[in-house]
Structures are given as C-alpha cells and as structure tokens.
Amino acid sequence: MKNQKTRIETTCVQGGYTPGNGEPRQVPIIQSTTFKYNTSEDMGKLFDLEASGYFYSRLQNPTCDTVASKICALEGGSSAMLLSSGQAASFFAVFNIASCGDHVISSSSIYGGTYNLFAVTMKKMGIEFTFVDPDCTEEELHKAFKPNTKAVFGETIANPALTVLDIEKFAKVAHAHGVPLIIDNTFATPINCRPFEHGADIVTHSTTKYMDGHGVAVGGCIVDSGKFDWMAHKEKFPGLCTPDDSYHGITYAEKFGKEGAFITKATAQLMRDFGCTQSPQSAFYLNLGLESLHVRIPRHCLNAQKVAEFLESNDKIAWVNYSGLPSNKYYALAQKYLPNGSCGVVSFGVKGGRKAAEAFMKALKVIAIETHVADARSCCLHPASATHRQMNEQELINAGVPGDLVRLSCGLENYQDLIDDITQALASI
Ligand SMILES: *Cc1c(COP(=O)(O)O)cnc(C)c1O
Secondary structure, eight states: OOSOOOOHHHHHHHTTOOOOTTOOSSOOOOOOSBOOOSOHHHHHHHHTTSSOOOSBTTTOOHHHHHHHHHHHHHHTOSEEEEESOHHHHHHHHHHTTOOTTOEEEEESSSOHHHHHIIIIIHHHTTOEEEEEOTTOOHHHHHHTOOTTEEEEEEESBOTTTOOBOOHHHHHHHHHHTTOOEEEEOTTTHHHHOOGGGGTOSEEEEETTTTTTOSSOOOOEEEEEOSOOOGGGGTTTOHHHHSOBGGGTTBOHHHHSHHHHHHHHHIIIIIIHHHOOOOOHHHHHHHHHHHHTHHHHHHHHHHHHHHHHHHHHTOTTEEEEEOTTSTTSTTHHHHHHHOTTOOOSEEEEEETTHHHHHHHHHHTOSSSEEOSOOSOSSOEEEOGGGTTTTTOOHHHHHHTTOOTTEEEEEOOSSOHHHHHHHHHHHHHTO
C-alpha cells in the first residue's frame, strides 16, 4: 500500500506494511533477538536515541513495530507500541506519567485485572487511585482531582459490567485539569469506536480479545494520539519534560514532540527496564486477526444483538444487559459512541439464581464454558463460581456481578444455533 489515505477496512487488511519490490507479501516474522552493525559508532547512535533502528528485541522488533503501526493507523494515532499483554499496556500507560507520590482517577467500572493492578499493586508502588462512578456528573468528577493527579482512566465498554463511558465528558474534565484521558478500547475496537475522535489522548488494548479474535496469543498495545501538550503542563510531567539522565539528558517532549514523546519514553525506559515485550510470532498472529477485524466485529455485534433480544423476550431470564437494547441504561450513550454496534458480549441473569445459572451452563452444547471473551467461538462464564469465587453474595452485588449473572461472549457462529442452544439449555432447568 503506497501513500494513499485509506478507509478503515483497507487499513485492517494492508495497514502498517508496504513491501518493496520482490519482498514478502505477508508481514515477515523477524525471529531475531539482535541486529548486526558495521561499527560501534553506528550502534552508539541508537543507544543515544540519535538514530532510529533495531538493536535488541526487548526494546523493539520490526515485526512488532509493523503491527503496532497498523493499530496506530486504525485508531488514528501518532505512534504506538505492542506489549506482552493488556495488563502490561494498562500498567505502562499509567506508569509512564505517574510515579510514587502521584494520584490517578479511574472509572470504577473497569476490568477486574486492571482494578487489581491499580488498587493493590500500583498502590504498593506509591500511586494512589480514586475510583469514580462512570455515570458521575462533571461536578463530581472535578471533585476527585488533587494537585498531584496525573491522569484519568476508563474503558469505552467495561468488561464485564458493559457500562458505556461518556468519553467526551471525561476528556473535558481531564483537560480542564491539565491531564490526559487514557481509554482502554479493548471491547469496542477501533472498528466501533475511535476514542481520539472524542477527545481521549492515549488508548490501550488487550489485543488478546477481538483484535486477535481466535484465542491464539496474549498481547497488548498502547496508542498515543499525539495531541496532548506535555510541555504546556511541564510541572506535572517531569518524566517527559525534564532531561532523562539514563539517555544523556534527552528531554522526550522536546526531542520527539507531542507526537512521539509518550511512546518513545515508554519504549526507551519502561520496556528497557521491565521487558514486557510481545514476541514477533505473537505479533504475526495478531496481524492475521487484524486483517479480518472489520469483517468479524459486525458479525459479533449482530449475533449479540439477536441473542440479547431473544433473552429479553424469554420468561426464564430475569434481566439482560446489552447496550444495543433500547431498554438498556446505556442505549443513548451507545448510540452516540458506538453507532455501528458495541461488542459481542451480553450478560444476563437466569431466574432461580446461582443454582439455575450453573445448571443452565452445564446443559449448553455449542457454547463452551471459558474465562475468555471475544473469540470466534461462543463462550460463557459464571463469574460467581469462577473469577469472583472468593466473594460472598453481598460482595458480588457490590462488584456488579450478582450470583445469577452469566457473561456470554457471542462468537461468529450462526446466531440461530446460539439461540437454539440457549433454548434447549433453559428447557432443561
Ligand atoms: C482482558 C482485558 C484486559 C487485560 O488483558 P490481558 O491481555 O488479559 O492482559 C484489560 N482490559 C480489558 C477491557 C480486558 O478485557
């Protein structure tokens, strides 16, 4: 693909990679930890960040960079990096601008692993988090800020609560306080929502989910919009706006500008020191998933919509949560931020509570029991007896996962087969 500006479908298929004459049509897997140079001087320039190039795959690898630039183009960002997992992406995105003694605001409706990372592990590192209700007013959000607040974090569509975030509201308040908004866009994917178009500054992904789409490789990604002006808030972001001694006094925001500072720092410092790299082999699998993302996502959404409508009309079902249903609390926000559909995940309660939910799931034939979501194969989970097993009934309700909740990730099968499977399983309880 030469320098033509393309639509998102074409970017999914061809973005990030333009082979030269006689070069491989498919993205090559550069399975090499290291790279050869003719002189020590050539290599020295790389170490000083004076020239760009590869020297060791813990920092950067050509296959990973090719796939990162495809995701960057899909999100409409300025630079991007792949990481070993979505967890690593969330950690790096926050830790790149917040350190010991700093404060971060996060929506309370986020992935359980991210909640644990923020509330327990990063707290031990001296970073304090305030969790706010995603439906809070602007006023309430303003009140959560402190002089040492460095970022605001939320999920476009939260896993597993399926709340839809009002990204523009969160961006407006974050910017009023001179800090960036970081959005985990895993469930929506850039096919259904591009948070930068609504004011977000940094986007993270667990590429393990829809981007991979086939349940083959764990991975993560961070994309920078290149729009946040770090130098305008110099005193808040010393890591980006003052010299880095470990790189001979380079100041990232000066040398790499708004477009490159965030990802360069995260690569040069955090990847160097923590080494949460994605393998080139995994990046290759991820790229295969990306090639069909725009074809798969609408089908996941169609299947989820049909299944949600069926569940809502079934008298053995207590409640259904899917933002594509007009009865849903987030329907209006979903129409605004996710006009083409939200995602393939639906949650619902089976009448008869925990026992009925367990019996229902045991009777399923096409839909499998897994902790995964966003796979080509439909799967479901009963959080109360799996991921949230340690909690009592009251704690489950507080966490937004009541005992009767079943999380169903609709795959790419024929939706009538999913409905038939649910029908027979409900009939058996
Ligand atoms: C799964 C998930 C993560 C964590 O990603 P891993 O690749 O499992 O580390 C983060 N955010 C969301 C929304 C997720 O669904």
